[in-house]
Amino acid sequence: AQRVTQPEKLLSVFKGAPVELKCNYSYSGSPELFWYVQYSRQRLQLLLRHISRESIKGFTADLNKGETSFHLKKPFAQEEDSAMYYCALTDSNYQLIWGAGTKLIIKP
């Protein structure tokens, strides 16, 4: 079955520390993977997608097909990174399948 797993409901790190938000997926085929972010009182929005291979707000994510993972990383966390982060993949019908989300708290 197609599934996206984010094992951490809550992740709390200090400002300036590295951040890694974990995402594992189960999908029969070549997945298209995304990270979405929801800042406080804002709507859910795209952070980055794996096909773009881009860095957004200092975040990167690498698709590891062997480990079926798409972890989100940032070397130095900032307070404004505090938000809810969702990993998602698109299935063959273009529908998004979502992880449960990880709440990231950056402590000053």
Add this chain to the structure above:
Amino acid sequence: NAGVTQTPKFQVLKTGQSMTLQCAQDMNHEYMSWYRQDPGMGLRLIHYSVGAGITDQGEVPNGYNVSRSTTEDFPLRLLSAAPSQTSVYFCASSSQGVNTEAFFGQGTRLTVV
């Protein structure tokens, strides 16, 4: 550019009442969808539409109806509200394609008492 407009932002219903959540987008997107967000469960797809006149069920469709008479609008109807439908509801739209970005409304926090 308004993007996806979702109303209302908050609603309290009594069990058995009906209501419609409105969603409109001005990006000429073919694909629209409704999700509910519950703690620890991520976003679950209720209904979706790939174009005007075409709708289909998602993962959790029971208790909800949708219609898509125009490209812009995709309302979600709760026929007879139940406490289990207490949730945050999100409408989203995107153009067709595997790698396209989904644009979301601000969400509706619904409480059924």
